[in-house]
Amino acid sequence: MLSFVLRRLASAVPTLFIVVTISFFLMRFAPGGPFNLERPLPPATMENLMRAYQLDQPLWRQYLTYMGNAVTGDFGPSYVYKDNSVAELIGKGLPYSMELGFYALLLALVGGVIVGTIAALRQNSLLDFSVMSVATIGVTVPNFVVGPVLTLIFAIMLSWLPAGGWGDGSLRFLILPMIALALPQLAVFARLTRGSMIEALRTDHIRTARAYGLPARSVVVVHAMRGAMLPIVSYLAPCAAALLTGSAVVETIFTIPGVGRYFVLGAINRDYTLVMGTVVLIAIFVIVFNLAVDILYGLLDPRVRHD
Amino acid sequence: MTEETKAMEPILSVRDLKVSFTTPDGDVNAVKGIDLDVRPGETLAVVGESGSGKSQTMMGIMGLLAANGTVTGSATYRGQEMVGLDPKALNAIRGAKITMIFQEPMTSLDPLYPIGKQIAEVIVHHRGGTQKAARPRVLELLKLVGIPDPERRIDSYPHEMSGGQRQRIMIAMALANEPDILIADEPTTALDVTIQAQILKLLRDLQKRFDMAIVLITHDLGIVRHFAERVVVMRRGEVVEQGATGELFETPKADYTRMLIEAEPSGRKAAPPDNAPIILEGRNVVVDYRIDGGLLKKRASTFRAVDDVTISLHEGQTIGVVGESGSGKSTLGRALLRLIASEGAYRFGRTDISGLDRAGMRPLRRSMQLVFQDPYGSLSPRQTVGEIITEGLYVHEPQLSRAERDKRAIEALKEVGLDPAARNRYPHEFSGGQRQRIAIARAMILKPQAVVLDEPTSALDRSVQGQVIELLRDLQARYGLSYVFISHDLSVVRAMSDYVVVMKDGRIVEEGPTDAIFSAPRAAYTRTLIGAAYNIAP
Numbered sequence: 115m116l117s118f119v120l121r122r123l124a125s126a127v128p129t130l131f132i133v134v135t136i137s138f139f140l141m142r143f144a145p146g147g148p149f150n151l152e153r154p155l156p157p158a159t160m161e162n163l164m165r166a167y168q169l170d171q172p173l174w175r176q177y178l179t180y181m182g183n184a185v186t187g188d189f190g191p192s193y194v195y196k197d198n199s200v201a202e203l204i205g206k207g208l209p210y211s212m213e214l215g216f217y218a219l220l221l222a223l224v225g226g227v228i229v230g231t232i233a234a235l236r237q238n239s240l241l242d243f244s245v246m247s248v249a250t251i252g253v254t255v256p257n258f259v260v261g262p263v264l265t266l267i268f269a270i271m272l273s274w275l276p277a278g279g280w281g282d283g284s285l286r287f288l289i290l291p292m293i294a295l296a297l298p299q300l301a302v303f304a305r306l307t308r309g310s311m312i313e314a315l316r317t318d319h320i321r322t323a324r325a326y327g328l329p330a331r332s333v334v335v336v337h338a339m340r341g342a343m344l345p346i347v348s349y350l351a352p353c354a355a356a357l358l359t360g361s362a363v364v365e366t367i368f369t370i371p372g373v374g375r376y377f378v379l380g381a382i383n384r385d386y387t388l389v390m391g392t393v394v395l396i397a398i399f400v401i402v403f404n405l406a407v408d409i410l411y412g413l414l415d416p417r418v419r420h421d
Numbered sequence: 422m423t424e425e426t427k428a429m430e431p432i433l434s435v436r437d438l439k440v441s442f443t444t445p446d447g448d449v450n451a452v453k454g455i456d457l458d459v460r461p462g463e464t465l466a467v468v469g470e471s472g473s474g475k476s477q478t479m480m481g482i483m484g485l486l487a488a489n490g491t492v493t494g495s496a497t498y499r500g501q502e503m504v505g506l507d508p509k510a511l512n513a514i515r516g517a518k519i520t521m522i523f524q525e526p527m528t529s530l531d532p533l534y535p536i537g538k539q540i541a542e543v544i545v546h547h548r549g550g551t552q553k554a555a556r557p558r559v560l561e562l563l564k565l566v567g568i569p570d571p572e573r574r575i576d577s578y579p580h581e582m583s584g585g586q587r588q589r590i591m592i593a594m595a596l597a598n599e600p601d602i603l604i605a606d607e608p609t610t611a612l613d614v615t616i617q618a619q620i621l622k623l624l625r626d627l628q629k630r631f632d633m634a635i636v637l638i639t640h641d642l643g644i645v646r647h648f649a650e651r652v653v654v655m656r657r658g659e660v661v662e663q664g665a666t667g668e669l670f671e672t673p674k675a676d677y678t679r680m681l682i683e684a685e686p687s688g689r690k691a692a693p694p695d696n697a698p699i700i701l702e703g704r705n706v707v708v709d710y711r712i713d714g715g716l717l718k719k720r721a722s723t724f725r726a727v728d729d730v731t732i733s734l735h736e737g738q739t740i741g742v743v744g745e746s747g748s749g750k751s752t753l754g755r756a757l758l759r760l761i762a763s764e765g766a767y768r769f770g771r772t773d774i775s776g777l778d779r780a781g782m783r784p785l786r787r788s789m790q791l792v793f794q795d796p797y798g799s800l801s802p803r804q805t806v807g808e809i810i811t812e813g814l815y816v817h818e819p820q821l822s823r824a825e826r827d828k829r830a831i832e833a834l835k836e837v838g839l840d841p842a843a844r845n846r847y848p849h850e851f852s853g854g855q856r857q858r859i860a861i862a863r864a865m866i867l868k869p870q871a872v873v874l875d876e877p878t879s880a881l882d883r884s885v886q887g888q889v890i891e892l893l894r895d896l897q898a899r900y901g902l903s904y905v906f907i908s909h910d911l912s913v914v915r916a917m918s919d920y921v922v923v924m925k926d927g928r929i930v931e932e933g934p935t936d937a938i939f940s941a942p943r944a945a946y947t948r949t950l951i952g953a954a955y956n957i958a959p
Contacts, residue, residue, distance in 0.1 A: 237488070318528040325485055326516030326543045326594065330508065336542075340533050416578040417532060 119405065126401045130394070134184065137393045138177055141386050148193035148384045167193060180390070189394070190387035194379075200391035204373050208395075210280060211360030211372030217288055218295035219357045225296070226303020227346065233304065234311030235334065246308065252301030261294040261367035278368040291368040295361055299353055306346050314342040344415060351407040355399040359392075431458035432601055432634065433482075433519070438494035438504070440474065440481040440658075451477040453658040454494065459602060464628065464635045466649035466666070468642065468681070470882040471853070474658040475638050479604050483521065484511050499601075517547040520595035524607035526587035530579040536590045537563075537575035544597050562593040567623060585616035592623065599631055606638045613745035613909065618953035621648060640882060642681060643912075643954070646670055654678050684884040686916035690894070692934060693737035693919070699768070700903045701734040701789065701871040703757045706765035708749070708927075726752040727763070728927040732905075734871060739897065739904040741918030741935065743911060743950065749927035750907045754873040757905060758789050769871070787817040790864035794876035796856035800848040807844030810834070810863040817867055833866040834859075837892060854885035858892065865896060873905045878913055890917060911954045915939055923947050 149155060149163050164170045168179065183190060189200040229249065233242040268290060269277035281287040314320065315338050323333045360374025373392065380388035412418055440452035452474040459465050469475040481492035482503055496503045498514060506514075523529045531539060540562060541555040548555075556575070563571035566589040579587055588608060595603050605624065609617035621644065628635055637649055645652055646666065653663040654675065662675040673679045708727040727749040734740055734757075744750045756763040759774060759782050767774045769785055777785075793799040800809055810833055811826045821829070831841040837858040848856055857877060864872055874893065878886040890913065896902060906917050914921060914935075921938040923931045923946065931944040942948045 318523065318525050319531040321485055322521075322523065322529045322591075322594075323531070324515070325483055325521045326546070327512035327514070328516070328542065328546055329512060332542075332546075337531050337533075341531075415533060417580050 115409075119409070122405050122408070126405075129401060130397055133397045134181070134390065134394060135177075137390060138180060138386075139173075141381075141384070141389055142173060142176075144384065146384050148386060150384070167191075180387075184390075184394070189391040192385055192388045194383045194385040194388065200387050203376060203388065204391055204395055207360070207371055207373035207376065210370055211365070211374055212358050213283075214288060214291055214295065214364075214370060214372065215354075215358035215360065217292045218299070219354055221292060221296040222299035222303055222353070222357075223346075223350070226300045227307045227343075229300070230304040230307025230309075231311055231334075231339070233308045234315065237312055242308075246305070249301040249304040252297045253305075255297075256363075257294045257298060257361070258363045258367065260297055261291070261364060264290045264294055265367070278370075280370055291364050291370060294367070295357060295364045299357065302349065302353070303346060306349055307342065310342040310345045311338060314338040317341070340414060344411065347407055347410055347414065350410075351403040352400065354403045355396060359396050359399055429460060431460050432499055433459040434495075434497045435478070435482065436495040436497075438478060438481060438492065438496060440477045440486065440490060440492050442487070443489045443491075451490075451658055452481060455655070455658070455660045457653050457660065457663065459634050459636055461601070462628070462632050462634055463651060464637060464649045466637045466639060466645040466652045467655060468639060468645055468652055469655035470640055470681075470884060472657070473655040475655045476606055478655075479521070479606060479636065479638060483515055483519065483604070484508070513547075516543050517598040518600055519602045519604065520598070520600040521604045521606065522588065522591040522595050522608050524610050526584045526591060526611060527579075529591055530587060532579050535576045535578055536582070537577075540590070540594045540597055543594055547598050558597070559593075562597055563590075565596065565627070566590070566593045567619075568593075584612055585620065588612065588616075588620055589623070592620075592627070596627060596631065600633055602634045602636060603628075604636045604638070607640070608637075609644070610639070610641070614911070614953040615745065615949055617644075642670075642685065642883070654681070680884060684887045686887060686890055686912045688894075688916050689935070690739055690917060690919045693735050697735040697737055698770070699733050700736045700770055701757060701905075702732070702768050703753075704731045704766040706730045706732070706753060706756050706763055706767075708752050708756050708761065708763040726927055727756060730924070730927070730929055732757065732922060732929075734903050734905055736870075736903055737897075737901050738920060739906050739918040741914035741921045742905060742907045742924060743909065743914050743921060744924035745909060745950075747926075748924040750924050751875050752927075753924070754791070754875050754905055754907050758791055758873055760791070783816070787813065787867040788870045790867060790869040790872045792857075792860050792864050792872060792874045792877045794879050796853050796860055796880060797848075799860055800856060802848055804847075805844060806834075806846055806848065806851075806859055809848070810844070810859065810866050813863065813867045829866055833862040836865060836896070837862045838888075852885075853881050854889060857881060857889055861889075861892065861896070865900075868900070869902070871903045871905070873907065875907045876909070877906075879908065879910060886913065893917070911939075911951060923950065 147169070149160060155163070161170075168176060171179070180190065187201070191199050192203055195203060229245055233245045236242050265277050268275045275290055276287050279287060315334075320333060320338055323337045328337075360372040362375045362378040364370070365372045365374040373395070376388055377392040377396075379385070380392060435455065435457045437454045437456065438452055439450065439454050442449045442451060455474075455478060457465070457467075467475045467478070477486070477490070480486050481490070482496040484503070484506075486492060492504055494504060498519060501514070503511065503514065530536060537556070537559050538552065540559045541552045544550070544555040544558055545552060559575060560571050563575060568574050568586060568589055574582075579590070582590065603624075608624070609620050612620060624635060625648065637644070639645060649666050651664065652666050652669050654661050654669075654677065656677050661677045662669065662673065669678065670682060673682060706727050707725065707729055709723040709725050711723050730749075730753055732740065732753070742750045742753065752761070755761045756765070757767070759767060759777065765775070769789060772785070774782065774785065804812075807827070807830045811830050814821055814826055814829065827844075830844045834841050834843055839855060839858050839862070843851070843859070848859065851859065861877075877893070878889050881889060893904070894917070897904060904917070906914065908914050918935055921932065921935050922929055923938070923944065925946050931938065931942065931947045938947065939951065942951055
């Protein structure tokens, strides 16, 4: 088990290296730069800036410098938020994004599994159809629509909840953004759960459990549910990585000081270092969660146990 | 009431039982009002071909029908009506008084829990107590069904056990609460013959010991003859005949029963003349499979599937290759056709084909064809039958016009006894036997000289099997074909082939003319195989 984890962590190093390299060059090949503003800067200023940030160096040297610094944990200064380093920006915003993301993940997972299971047990009933139609809407309606609609109803018309901001970090402030963030993922979990539950309920060993007089509850919970969780666990990794690293749309709508917006703002502003920092952050989350999921998978399914 | 008449009282009485399924194409009546009785301690065989409703009858009684199924009529267990019984009361009977084992030992156990836990769950549910308290009883049951080293195996997972062992685990589970009736639904169909014999013997021993009735659902008359006291023959959801086993086999009353009994493969194949030239040969064939350790594990081991086998197929000959699963017989067939990497010297007719690569083999492919076991999986569901059978022509006779190809498809379908209109339809519209005919047409359209038939009849009912065997013999006589006939079914091999090769663990243990092998087997393993096959008349 330990050697499995170590092997997987070791194999993460080349993965990260490739991700960072590709992103670095992609960013540089995109037209424009961090200091190309709507009103061009005077050439002398521009030259000074380029020199100060070493952007006048040949690309390969910039790449080596960046990689050298990145290995030591220095992701450079932000080119746009000039008083902050990338590490500071991410360090400040990440706790907000993670807290919000964690609640959203919990809501999506628990809600989705419950909804999907109910739909599977009542397959092709009115309940199944209505629940799954709502789930389809959940996937298709983008959260930049859901967010404002929620705000309109619960914050402005009913005045039950604040319209945005982090406030004192209490749950009241989190509820609306959490729902907006969780809804599409909840719908995905519900669909996945429904499909795999229906499949699990049809298996031969479920027939065995029923033939041996086990009560419906233990047939579903003990035998069907555990097998049906496997595809859900697989989806958990990319989903957790996406939710915990923040959402540009939701954080902007609800003015939450997380890291989600940095990826988009960074890309638009050609803030090379900020984008790179965000890419590394997301890549690490994906790698770590995939590893966690593989371990969890082994715990759930003895056939893929790593020893 | 005397003791004797009481013993004759049925413990399970089925009256006018009907099972139907609601489907998008209307209702399907799978069981159309049948009567049958199960008496204490007896073995009752329910016989029929696929679609006869024999399994659905039992599923209906046990409340195990699929969601679109309904059961009506009556099934009383010791006076208690089971049809329409509320789930709680039904659950008190299922798994305690009436238990079941199934055809699929590989999938009938939950893959995620140790087998000991699954057996204990059944005990705890019906008798109360804890998993821990049930453990000694589970160990006792494992010993009873002949699992070696039960102390260690009790914590094994299903995937760590063989098919035969898993069926033993199912039997242990079935016995856990000392039932009155054990329903065995094709319990040995998925198992090798030697394992089948062991399982059936185990069931018979345990039946005596526990004095339980066994309802044996099967399509295999050989098993019925050796195992059952009474037989119910079912066809299309109805009982066509029932009676004592001996009587039924001696003087079958219904035509259908007679047809089933006569459907046992018969006939012999004459050997080709001694001077018949060799058409396909593999000398010292060795096939190794690599077992990868995964991306980051360095150690990869190899498994030798075929170990130094020499086989020479003469023109007009049929070589039967028999062996149990894992004996390497299918692998040998693929190696002979040069479909997998292997060592050895191969020739086709006078051509040395040992060193040929894929491109080099291509012109020869049309002369060397392969027919698979699974008529369901080996035909693409998204192509019409016409597209499936003419696909090879695109490679081997690309100059053919569309009209000519269509003509060839019509000929090929007629040749295998199918309506030419079949070429515009899709595989799922055909039965298993018809699909196997399509697969044979696909091979025959190329006018091959040698055909490897890999278990071509194993997935088919006996009566359909007989027809496919007839077809294969007929084609052989007409075109002077040579066959390598791979099968685990000795009765079919005896009817089809003039020469037999017996394989075990990748090696040939015995070979010779068919009659010699069956009348005077020399190797101990061959004797075991023949002894275990119930369907070979002595």
